[in-house]
Amino acid sequence: xxxxxxxxxxxxxxxxxxxxxxxxxxxxxxxxxxxxxxxxxxxxxxxxxxxxxxxxxxxxxxxxxxxxxxxxxxxxxxxxxxxxxxxxxxxxxxxxxxxxxxxxxxxxxxxxxxxxxxxxxxxxxxxxxxxxxxxxxxxxxxxxxxxxxxxxxxxxxxxxxxxxxxxxxxxxxxxxxxxxxxxxxxxxxxxxxxxxxxxxxxxxxxxxxxxxxxxxxxxxxxxxxxxxxxxxxxxxxxxxxxxxxxxxxxxxxxxxxxxxxxxxxxxxxxxxxxxxxxxxxxxxxxxxxxxxxxxxxxxxxxxxxxxx
Amino acid sequence: xxxxxxxxxxxxxxxxxxxxxxxxxxxxxxxxxxxxxxxxxxxxxxxxxxxxxxxxxxxxxxxxxxxxxxxxxxxxxxxxxxxxxxxxxxxxxxxxxxxxxxxxxxxxxxxxxxxxxxxxxxxxxxxxxxxxxxxxxxxxxxxxxxxxxxxxxxxxxxxxxxxxxxxxxxxxxxxxxxxxxxxxxxxxxxxxxxxxxxxxxxxxxxxxxxxxxxxxxxxxxxxxxxxxxxxxxxxxxxxxxxxxxxxxxxxxxxxxxxxxxxxxxxxxxxxxxxxxxxxxxxxxxxxxxxxxxxxxxxxxxxxxxxxx
Numbered sequence: 332x333x334x335x336x337x338x339x340x341x342x343x344x345x346x347x348x349x350x351x352x353x354x355x356x357x358x359x360x361x362x363x364x365x366x367x368x369x370x371x372x373x374x375x376x377x378x379x380x381x382x383x384x385x386x387x388x389x390x391x392x393x394x395x396x397x398x399x400x401x402x403x404x405x406x407x408x409x410x411x412x413x414x415x416x417x418x419x420x421x422x423x424x425x426x427x428x429x430x431x432x433x434x435x436x437x438x439x440x441x442x443x444x445x446x447x448x449x450x451x452x453x454x455x456x457x458x459x460x461x462x463x464x465x466x467x468x469x470x471x472x473x474x475x476x477x478x479x480x481x482x483x484x485x486x487x488x489x490x491x492x493x494x495x496x497x498x499x500x501x502x503x504x505x506x507x508x509x510x511x512x513x514x515x516x517x518x519x520x521x522x523x524x525x526x527x528x529x530x531x532x533x534x535x536x537x538x539x540x541x542x543x544x545x546x547x548x549x550x551x552x553x554x555x556x557x558x559x560x561x562x563x564x565x566x567x568x569x570x571x572x573x574x575x576x577x578x579x580x581x582x583x584x585x586x587x588x589x590x591x592x593x594x595x596x597x598x599x600x601x602x603x604x605x606x607x608x609x610x611x612x613x614x615x616x617x618x619x620x621x622x623x624x625x626x627x628x629x630x631x632x633x634x635x636x637x638x639x
Numbered sequence: 640x641x642x643x644x645x646x647x648x649x650x651x652x653x654x655x656x657x658x659x660x661x662x663x664x665x666x667x668x669x670x671x672x673x674x675x676x677x678x679x680x681x682x683x684x685x686x687x688x689x690x691x692x693x694x695x696x697x698x699x700x701x702x703x704x705x706x707x708x709x710x711x712x713x714x715x716x717x718x719x720x721x722x723x724x725x726x727x728x729x730x731x732x733x734x735x736x737x738x739x740x741x742x743x744x745x746x747x748x749x750x751x752x753x754x755x756x757x758x759x760x761x762x763x764x765x766x767x768x769x770x771x772x773x774x775x776x777x778x779x780x781x782x783x784x785x786x787x788x789x790x791x792x793x794x795x796x797x798x799x800x801x802x803x804x805x806x807x808x809x810x811x812x813x814x815x816x817x818x819x820x821x822x823x824x825x826x827x828x829x830x831x832x833x834x835x836x837x838x839x840x841x842x843x844x845x846x847x848x849x850x851x852x853x854x855x856x857x858x859x860x861x862x863x864x865x866x867x868x869x870x871x872x873x874x875x876x877x878x879x880x881x882x883x884x885x886x887x888x889x890x891x892x893x894x895x896x897x898x899x900x901x902x903x904x905x906x907x908x909x910x911x912x913x914x915x916x917x918x919x920x921x922x923x924x925x926x927x928x929x930x931x932x933x934x935x936x937x938x939x940x941x942x943x944x945x946x947x
Contacts, residue, residue, distance in 0.1 A: 376825050383724075390658035444661065444807070464797070465796060465797055472753065477883075479883075481789055481790070481794055482789070482790065482792060482794060484703075484790060486789055486790060486884075488773060488834065488884055488885025488886065488918075489772070489773055489886060489887045489921065490885055490917055490918070490921065491885075491886055492915070492917050492918055493883065493885040494883065494885075495882040495883060495885075495915060495918070496883060498879075498882040498914075498915055499878075499880075499882055499883055500809075500875070500878055500879055500913070501808075501810075501811055502809075502811055503809055503810055503875050504811045508879070510882075510915045510916075511913070511916065512878065512913045512915070513913060515930075535899040567808070567811050570808055571728065571806075571807035571808055571879060572807075572883070573803065574803040574806040574807055574818075574820075574882070575785075575787075575802065575803060575804060575807055575883075576794075576796055576801055577795075577796025577797050577798055577799075577800040577801040577802075577803075578797060581795045582901065604820065605808070605819070605820045606806075606820065607800075607803060607806055607818045607819065608818075608819065609715065609798055609800050610796075610798070610800055613797065613798065
């Protein structure tokens with residue numbers, strides 16, 4: 332029975348890889364640094380093929396038990412064609428036909444997708460979004476993105492580029508964004524902006540959200556103010572999507588979501604205060620259930636959905 | 640064969656009613672003022688039953704040829720249960736079980752929905768959205784709303800309240816909105832705001848968008864500036880949804896969309912300048928194909944979709 336999947340989560344720093352069983356459990360996992368392979372995609376693909384083969388053996392499985400390989404990448408991926416269009420943080424990856432190249436090497440079905448979409452599938456099938464028909468899965472980090480489950484399925488948009496919540500403007504005129512826009516949500520709540528806010532509030536350069544979390548736990552008033560401000564910004568950025576998409580669930584993941592107790596209540600209050608009464612009444616905020624394994628587990632859902 | 644539908648479009652001013660054939664053509668139409676019936680929903684329902692019966696006869700049809708009645712209303716409608724929850728501009732309509740009451744009177748299947756959603760269905764099946772898998776159908780008027788076709792189907796959200804594009808904030812701090820929010824898109828591009836802008840630019844009270852259209856056609860520079868400003872506001876408000884939902888099509892309807900030649904080019908330019916490069920590249924703006932008949936034609940789609 333082909334019922335296992337090898338999931339691969341390609342990040343800017345590390346590549347994580349694991350074998351997933353039908354219950355969404357990761358049986359074996361391995362990881363290696365992205366950098367040595369980053370500039371030449373063919374090196375990375377060769378390494379992936381080797382590690383995939385190795386992980387199947389380590390898991391005590393045979394190739395015939397593998398339904399396929401699912402790969403998430405941080406950037407623009409053509410899911411239908413299996414082509415990696417562009418990865419902002421990994422050079423050397425433009426229009427790479429990852430699916431067909433790797434399938435030739437490994438003789439197993441390969442599916443590729445954007446990493447945030449894959450994380451969203453993990454939460455939908457096995458995590459905080461189980462049973463929900465409509466939800467937004469927000470990831471907060473250096474970049475800010477989202478996956479959308481609408482009418483019970485992943486919404487991809489026309490170019491598989493839907494979900495760019497980080498690039499919905501929060502203001503008509505605001506900080507310039509890398510995307511070419513202005514006043515984007517990410518320029519207010521991305522890590523760079525939150526680190527700058529932390530340093531400004533603490534009047535000390537180099538402050539991080541981790542620092543602010545540690546200080547807040549000790550009751551530091553400035554750190555608590557920092558989290559309140561961050562949460563208000565996040566809430567303001569979610570009002571529009573709550574009114575537009577009328578979900579009852581927003582799942583928040585990414586590093587900053589670890590600080591749930593300093594964030595979620597204020598985010599919810601901000602949304603309730605500003606959103607339309609019906610839309611603002613019924614929704615819940617939940618923390619993403621999966622952290623490091625999300626991309627690997629989601630790859631299982633990607634592969635099995637594609638083969639249904 | 641049950642292949643005709645009676646469509647009813649309940650507006651704050653008039654109620655329009657027509658018999659629609661399977662090609663989406665309106666065979667007979669009638670309309671009457673809403674006001675005499677507005678305060679007592681039972682009066683309106685009695686009038687509807689009478690007019691529906693009359694229109695079937697006028698169309699030369701028999702009841703057995705009618706698949707059902709579709710009714711659009713301007714407000715919050717529980718599509719599943721057939722209950723009108725609340726109509727901001729028509730008093731006396733709170734939690735009215737319109738579907739079951741009217742079905743008892745008229746002995747034909749009745750389906751009710753929010754009017755913007757029904758207009759969107761008309762454009763999807765017979766109009767500017769034919770063949771599109773994902774699009775946003777924006778209606779500009781006193782209120783600003785939208786219908787969303789996503790993954791080839793109408794997206795309703797959890798409470799059938801999705802599509803409130805008019806209440807996505809354009810700025811964190813901005814004009815107070817009737818919805819309880821602040822800086823909502825509608826406070827910038829709703830008729831009230833555009834009329835105020837017109838009066839301000841012309842330095843003359845009581846100016847309307849119709850006035851500005853007439854002046855712009857004559858080449859009046861202030862009127863052209865008015866339309867440019869309005870178009871930039873509309874474009875700014877659409878950037879977020881273009882990045883979030885990655886549609887290739889935005890359909891614009893409502894009174895203001897009649898001024899297509901002074902609006903659409905600047906709207907498109909504004910979106911292209913501010914949206915992410917991929918999302919901003921491929922989309923098109925089209926004018927809604929149906930005007931007065933949109934609600935009646937969409938009712939046909941509502942009824943036949945429900946019975947598929």
